[in-house]
Amino acid sequence: MNANANVIIREGTIAECIEISKNIPEFSNNLYDESTYHQRLFNTQHLILVAIKQQELVGFKIAYDRYRDGSLYSWLGGVLPRHRQDRIASKLAIEQEKWALKIGFQSIVLKTRNRFRNMLIFALKNGFLIENIEIKENIDDNRIILRKNLIIDK
Known part of the structure; x- marks a missing residue:
């Protein structure tokens, strides 16, 4: 799909995602098994x-x-910590948006938590707007729902 700056973005498998997840600290307490995927x-x-x-x-x-x-619900994603300065999350997001537009989706929705500030900042910098907040007992666990419109109304 995209081979920019020695990074290749391609369609992958559930097994590959699980393998990557094992080395992402934010998933350490919440690894999904293959059946969940x-x-x-x-x-x-x-x-x-x-x-x-x-x-x-x-x-x-x-x-x-x-x-x-x-x-399109952007459910799960991550980048290994030592590669987070390589703009890999941005490259993945760009490819996801291209695919979503091609398929006919009008927007992308994602959910994050207060504790994942880097994800929230990434989403806001990339055109997502806060649409709703689900309040939880612990403020760090509040879910922030964001949406990015792909099709601009004329």
Whole structure:
């Protein structure tokens, strides 16, 4: 799909995403097993992207048609800490947006938590707007729902 700055973005597999997840600190307490991935992606349009740098899996992004309302739900993704300055998350997001537009999605929706400030900042810098907040007992666990419109109304 994209081979920019020695990073290759291509469609990937659930197994590759699980392998990458094991080395991402933010997932250390919440690793999903393979059956969870299959349940989420079963019988729905979805996209699994992986990033490869120097033949090493360094990041991934998974999205699917969760709400069936014209939005693509960007469910899960991450980049290995030592590669976070390589703009890999941006490259994955760009490829995801291209695919979403090609398929006909009108927007991308994602959820993050207060504790994942880097993800929140990344989303805001990349054109997402806060749409809603789910309040949890611990403020760090509040879910922040963001949306980026892909099709501009004229």
